[in-house]
Amino acid sequence: MLTAEPSAQAVAAATERLPEPSAAARDHLRRTLAASLRAPVAGQWPALLLEARAKADVRYVEPATSHRPVLGPVLVFAKRTFRGAFQPFINEVLRRQVHFNEAILDALTVVIENQREHARTQALWRRELEARLKQLEKEPPGPSSP
Template structure:
């Protein structure tokens, strides 16, 4: 089969397997080098998880809900807690509406920070790989120049 024929129509799976079998076997050291490079560049499995740096702020991003009211006062404490709970129960829909835009802003900021964090980590990995490559090339060049 000529190359022009392959480009004009879709090859069948059998033809693809046949063409793959005609390819030469690469040297073992090239295969090992390629596997090593692929392993270095593989992203970690937890790339979608929140970075540890943002775990605490993520838990605090929803400002609409407060902690359960308590009081340390022995006599005035229970009426104060009851008043706080009644206030919260009565005004929670208004509090939610007032704080809605703040919550949306907090979520957007945290998402942006998580993306910046991941891009920074990816850049650091890329720079480390480049540095290793450049050091290896420099070592080869210095080895050739040595008398």
């Protein structure tokens, strides 16, 4: 939240009055930061993208079928013949769409993996803050300042 009070100068002055952290606290913070900077693990495709991944290449369709008993074999033959004759043109027309689909799936995978990594880091920081809060609650109150 952005506010005008306290001013940036007042906040800077207040931070200068803070005591220096102990060497153990600095080391602990360095370890926590190092743990949060680990490289993302390349895992399996996210479940919500598996179906989309299977359909990314729109140039290929399932085998031709027909439910019509008499006209069915003729229609299947016509569909197969059409596909066989025009497949190179179909592939060329849909080539850019396939590249786009693959790029979008790759980008979504990276976004999902980054989100997972940020969630893990946030959970680590949350546990750290809860431990610090418990420690502060256990410490006896020091001399009060006016």
